[in-house]
Amino acid sequence: MSKSLTGTLELDVERLRRERYAKLQAQMAADGLDALVLLHGPHVAYATDCLPIAADATHVSANRPVAVVLADQSQPCLLGGDPDGLDVDAHPAVWPDIDEGAADLGALLDAILGKTARGGRVGIDLMTGAMRRTGVLSAADITDAANTMGAVKLHKTIDELACIHQAQARTNRAMASVQEALVPGVRRSELAAVFLRRLREEGIDANMIDVIFQPMARRMADGPRTTTGHLAFPTWWGDPVYAEGDLIWVDAGSDYHGYASDFGRTWVVGRPPTPGEQRCFERWLAVMDASYEAIVPGATFAEVCAAATAADAAHQPDGERPWMPHFYLVHGVGIESAEMPFLGTDNGPDFDAVNTLEPGMVLVLEPAIWDDGTGGYRAEEIVAVTEDGWNPLGGGHPYDPFEVPT
Amino acid sequence: MSLHLQRRTRAVDALAAAGIDMLVVGRQDHINYITGAHQLWTAGARPFGPVCTLNVATGEIFLLSTWDEGVPDDIDLDHLHGITWNGAIIYQRLAANPGMAAAQRVGVDAWSPGMAGLLSAVAPKAEIVPVDDVLLRARRTKLPSEVDAIRAACAVAAEAVEAALAHPGTDAQRLAAGVEAMALAGSSTPAAEPRVHGPIVDFSCIRFHYEGGLGRTAGGAPPEARPHAALIAACVPGATGQDLRQAAPEGDWLIRGSGMGFEPPVINPRYGKSEILEEHMVLSVSASTGEEYARDTVLVTESTPEILSSEEP
Numbered sequence: 001m002s003k004s005l006t007g008t009l010e011l012d013v014e015r016l017r018r019e020r021y022a023k024l025q026a027q028m029a030a031d032g033l034d035a036l037v038l039l040h041g042p043h044v045a046y047a048t049d050c051l052p053i054a055a056d057a058t059h060v061s062a063n064r065p066v067a068v069v070l071a072d073q074s075q076p077c078l079l080g081g082d083p084d085g086l087d088v089d090a091h092p093a094v095w096p097d098i099d100e101g102a103a104d105l106g107a108l109l110d111a112i113l114g115k116t117a118r119g120g121r122v123g124i125d126l127m128t129g130a131m132r133r134t135g136v137l138s139a140a141d142i143t144d145a146a147n148t149m150g151a152v153k154l155h156k157t158i159d160e161l162a163c164i165h166q167a168q169a170r171t172n173r174a175m176a177s178v179q180e181a182l183v184p185g186v187r188r189s190e191l192a193a194v195f196l197r198r199l200r201e202e203g204i205d206a207n208m209i210d211v212i213f214q215p216m217a218r219r220m221a222d223g224p225r226t227t228t229g230h231l232a233f234p235t236w237w238g239d240p241v242y243a244e245g246d247l248i249w250v251d252a253g254s255d256y257h258g259y260a261s262d263f264g265r266t267w268v269v270g271r272p273p274t275p276g277e278q279r280c281f282e283r284w285l286a287v288m289d290a291s292y293e294a295i296v297p298g299a300t301f302a303e304v305c306a307a308a309t310a311a312d313a314a315h316q317p318d319g320e321r322p323w324m325p326h327f328y329l330v331h332g333v334g335i336e337s338a339e340m341p342f343l344g345t346d347n348g349p350d351f352d353a354v355n356t357l358e359p360g361m362v363l364v365l366e367p368a369i370w371d372d373g374t375g376g377y378r379a380e381e382i383v384a385v386t387e388d389g390w391n392p393l394g395g396g397h398p399y400d401p402f403e404v405p406t
Numbered sequence: 407m408s409l410h411l412q413r414r415t416r417a418v419d420a421l422a423a424a425g426i427d428m429l430v431v432g433r434q435d436h437i438n439y440i441t442g443a444h445q446l447w448t449a450g451a452r453p454f455g456p457v458c459t460l461n462v463a464t465g466e467i468f469l470l471s472t473w474d475e476g477v478p479d480d481i482d483l484d485h486l487h488g489i490t491w492n493g494a495i496i497y498q499r500l501a502a503n504p505g506m507a508a509a510q511r512v513g514v515d516a517w518s519p520g521m522a523g524l525l526s527a528v529a530p531k532a533e534i535v536p537v538d539d540v541l542l543r544a545r546r547t548k549l550p551s552e553v554d555a556i557r558a559a560c561a562v563a564a565e566a567v568e569a570a571l572a573h574p575g576t577d578a579q580r581l582a583a584g585v586e587a588m589a590l591a592g593s594s595t596p597a598a599e600p601r602v603h604g605p606i607v608d609f610s611c612i613r614f615h616y617e618g619g620l621g622r623t624a625g626g627a628p629p630e631a632r633p634h635a636a637l638i639a640a641c642v643p644g645a646t647g648q649d650l651r652q653a654a655p656e657g658d659w660l661i662r663g664s665g666m667g668f669e670p671p672v673i674n675p676r677y678g679k680s681e682i683l684e685e686h687m688v689l690s691v692s693a694s695t696g697e698e699y700a701r702d703t704v705l706v707t708e709s710t711p712e713i714l715s716s717e718e719p
Contacts, residue, residue, distance in 0.1 A: 041450045054449035055599045056612055058435050058667025061451040098670060099539070100677045126454055127517040129536030144519035146453075193589035200582035210447040210595050224475035227488035232473035237444045239592075326472045326489045337448075345491040 009162040009393075011257060016159035017049050017087060021076065023152045028071055031148050034120035035113055036069040037137065039096065042335035043067065043125050043149050045258040048088050050081035052258060054206035061128070063095045066105065068112050077112055079105070102130035109137060116140065123148050153334050154341070155360030160334060161384050161393065163259035164362055167204070168382055168394025171254050171261040174198035179400065184244040184270040188213050199254055206255035208337055215240050216247045218375050228325045231370060233378070244270035247277070247375045253337045260337040261394065262364045264380030272401050276374040281402040284377040286311045287322045287367040291329065295383065295390045297359050301343040301352035305329050308344075308367060315371075322367045324378075330363045333382065338364075361385045362393070377402070409551045410442025410478055414465075420544035421462045426513040426537055428505055429460040430525065433515045435666040436541050438615045441469055444476035447595040447612065454516035456496065456524075461505045468503060493524075500528040513537030542670050546663060547686035552616065553705055553714070556664065556688055559611055559618025560703050560715035565591035566609035570602050571624050577602045584609055597667055606699045608692075617664050620715035621692060621701035632700040634693035637661065641704055641711045643685045647671070647678040659693035664703055688714065 024047060028036060038044050041052035041060060047067040053060055065081030078086065080093030091108055095101025110117045122137060123145035131137075156164070177198045178191050195211050212234040217223035224232040234251045242248065246269040253262050268277065290311035294304040305321070308329050312322040321344065323329045329344035341361055343352060357363075362384050370376035379399065383390040407415075417440050421429055431437055434445065437458045457470045467481055472488040487499055500506055512525055512532040525534050548556070569587035573580045581602040588594070593611035597619055601608040605626070610619025626632060633655050640653035641661070650661060650673050661678075663669030665688055671681040683689075683706050692701035705712040 040453055052450050053599050054596070056447075056449075056595070056597045056617070056667045057433060057451040058669070059598045060449075062662075062668045062672070064451065095672060095677065097538070098672050098677060101672075125518060129515060129517070129538035132517050132536045133539070142519055146518075146520055189589055189592065189594065192594040193586045196589050196594060197582045197586035200578060200585060205581075206449065208449045212446075224473040225483050226473045227483065227486055228472060232475055234446065235473060235475040236446055237476040328491070342491050346495060347492045 008158065009165045011159050011162040011166065013049070013159070013257075016157065016163075019157045019159070020046055020152070023157075024069060024148075025071070027148050027152050028069065028123070031123070032121055033123045033143070033148065034071050034116045035122045036067070036145055036148065037109065037122055037124045038067040038069070038145060038149075039064060039124075039126040039128070042258065043145070044078075044081070046149070046153065046335055047076045048078045048081070049086055049258075050078055050083070050088070052206070052255070054208060054255065062097050063093055063101075066094060066096065068109065070113070070116070079108060096128045096131055099130045099134055102128060102134045102136055105131065106134055106136035113140070125149065150340060153339060154332075155358060156334060156362055156384065157360075160259060161362065163257045164261065164333060164382065165393040165395070167254060167256035167259050167261035168263070170199070170202035170204050170256060171252060171263045172394055172397040174202055174204075175250070175252065175263055175265070175397070179267060182242065182248070182267055182269055185241060187239050187241050189239050195252065204254045204256060208253045208255055208260060209251070210236055212236050212249070212251040213242075214249045214251075215242060216249055216375055218247070218373055220370070220372055226326075230325050231368070231376075233324060233368075242269045249378055258335055260333050260335070262333050262337060262380050262382060263397075264366055264378060265397070265399070266377045266379060266402070268401050274374075276371065277377070278402060280369045280371055280374065280377040281399065282405060283312055283315055283322070283369045284367055284379065285404065287369070288365060288381065291365055291367070292383075292390065295357060295363065295385060297357055297385060297387065299357045301330075301341065301355045301357070302349060304357070305344045305352055312369070322369055324368050327366065329367055330365050333362050333364050357385050359385050359387050363390070408442070408478070409549065410440075411480070412549055413442075413545075414440050416544045417541055418460070418462055418465065420540050421460075421513060421537065424513070424535075424537060424540045426462050426511050426535065426540070427509040427532070428503070428529065429462060429513045429537065430456045430500075431460075431515040431541075432457045433538075436515050436538075437469070438666055439541070439545055441467060441481060442478045443469060443471065443481070444615075445471065454514070454518050454521050456500060456521070459500070459503055459506075461503075464505065466504065468499070497524060497528065500524070503528075511535050513540065515541065545665055545669060546671075547684055548665060548688050548705075552665065553688065555614055555616040556618055556703060557714045559593070559613040559616045560620060561618065561717055562588060562591040562593045562613050563609045563611050563619045564715060564717045566600070566611070567607050567620055567622055570607045570609065571622065577604065580607075605697070608699070608701055612667065615666050617667050618703055618715060619664070619690060619701065620703060621699055623698045623700065626698045626700065633657065633695040633698050634659065634691050634700050634702065637691050637693055638702060638704055638711055638713065641683060641689055641691060641706050643683060643706060643708065645683045647673045647681040651675070651679070655693050655695045657693065657695045661689050661691050664688050664690040
């Protein structure tokens with residue numbers, strides 16, 4: 001670990017906007033783009049700081065804001081959304097999901113893009129069906145914006161780290177209240193109610209996933225069937241009532257200023273962990289320690305995965321790795337709840353061998369230990385890769401009711 | 407026949423009539439409509455990706471899901487594709503999908519340059535056609551069980567409205583009370599962004615795939631004198647967007663479909679003049695005049711519109 005960043009993690013909104021926009025312009029130049037047209041909410045937020053609304057996809061997309069970034073222009077254009085207080089060239093709202101609205105969007109884009117709309121190279125992240133039907137940007141040289149956006153969001157600025165730190169700290173505090181409410185007989189809906197109220201009280205108005213409190217079957221064979229033959233997680237169907245001794249895997253994520261948190265813990269209802277459950281937790285700690293040790297700039301993804309795997313090898317006679325096969329040992333987090341880098345996925349060993357950790361990447365470590373018949377332990381921790389190691393974000397959260405050995 | 411199979415029949419008929427061989431969709435509401443699967447709700451619109459495919463001729467479905475929890479029995483485990491992070495695996499799955507290689511017309515619910523390239527590679531003979539309008543047209547009128555589901559969702563949203571109206575404190579505290587009440591009543595997933603602004607309160611939720619919602623003004627007029635009363639009364643079969651404009655009050659107003667979330671038609675002062683209402687549509691009808699705002703969820707019937715969000719507040 002390097003010296004603590006936490007004291008410096010105060011969000012400076014003006015600097016956040018300025019630095020992101022400069023990165024975006026530089027990446028557009030590197031990618032040879034004349035313009036970017038962005039409809040995906042987190043991308044619009046990256047370009048303009050018009051924050052995504054945390055509502056159902058159908059509502060968010062109906063009159064979604066659109067961002068247009070022209071090469072060498074000092075500010076982005078924002079179509080719709082709320083431009084109040086933003087450094088943007090504001091334009092009227094559009095409704096890109098309906099044909100009439102898409103036609104209006106096409107006319108606005110032609111006016112904003114000028115001759116770029118006729119043969120210029122334009123990166124775009126999404127077109128609605130209505131935009132395709134009405135021929136929006138049909139005369140431009142269209143390319144996918146995914147690579148450009150992927151490149152700018154991979155390394156976080158100091159203010160992006162501050163946002164993730166704040167999101168995580170606030171989610172942690174809300175979850176502390178939820179854990180107090182976890183008693184035998186309580187329902188999932190009651191825990192969700194506490195969480196959603198407490199998030200609002202923490203100043204967070206963007207809950208990003210329907211919060212998961214999954215009671216784990218002690219034997220995989222008693223849980224849902226899976227394509228991997230391994231664990232089903234996260235599932236969310238129904239409104240379970242928790243009984244004493246239930247093992248609950250928790251997963252939640254909410255946004256602060258457009259940046260995601262990711263909370264993961266394992267709880268036991270109404271009693272201390274059994275020795276077997278505690279052993280799973282201690283195996284998980286050992287995997288985390290080994291992973292932390294391996295996180296330095298320049299380390300390959302494969303090196304981190306190998307360190308984590310070695311730490312639990314004595315408990316894995318079949319050579320399984322200590323994370324869920326449909327997921328990863330590590331995923332990134334930022335304007336998306338899961339984004340690059342991904343370590344230990346089904347992209348395979350070749351992918352992990354050629355990709356390396358770099359300063360500014362944010363890592364969510366989520367190993368999972370399973371001892372079939374006993375249950376298992378899973379939790380998540382967020383760190384930022386620094387020049388000489390890593391730094392924790394979010395201020396930490398206890399592992400209760402599990403005991404960290406001294 | 408179970409509700410999701412009735413819905414799927416509607417979608418398949420509409421796609422067949424549009425000459426579509428294969429459907430490739432990524433939007434959760436379209437996937438829910440066709441499969442009936444209960445998948446994790448996440449906020450915001452996702453990028454376009456091939457989450458579900460439907461062979462229009464055979465009815466064969468492949469769905470992205472690592473487990474069968476929440477997936478109806480008619481989609482077997484061998485028709486589930488586990489979560490993947492690997493573009494090559496996505497390509498292989500689509501290429502191996504029976505009917506894809508020979509498809510002449512592949513319907514999609516959104517488009518991106520990257521996905522268009524992928525689909526052209528796996529379906530080289532196919533024209534890639536946006537069919538969001540075809541699917542939404544099929545979804546426009548509601549089956550009786552859908553109306554029941556919407557009514558139940560409205561009752562959940564009403565709990566939130568009631569709590570926020572009754573709760574003392576700041577707007578943020580009242581909003582928190584509304585969100586909490588909605589979760590306790592049966593939904594921890596919003597449809598639109600919840601709104602508490604002084605006397606104005608509006609909540610909506612997604613419950614078992616369907617949206618319910620309503621809005622009120624504290625101390626506002628009785629139902630027959632609310633800002634949207636004349637608009638609701640005008641929601642009869644055959645009414646055009648133009649008719650509805652004439653019934654609208656001065657000020658802001660919106661009529662839009664409500665089912666598995668926000669749906670067409672969209673009728674407001676700017677759009678939807680030539681839309682025509684049909685029996686069995688469900689609409690969200692909202693209007694503001696002066697300081698007062700009101701919204702209800704309304705079923706178009708052969709006679710007087712039925713307010714599905716009728717539970718007071």
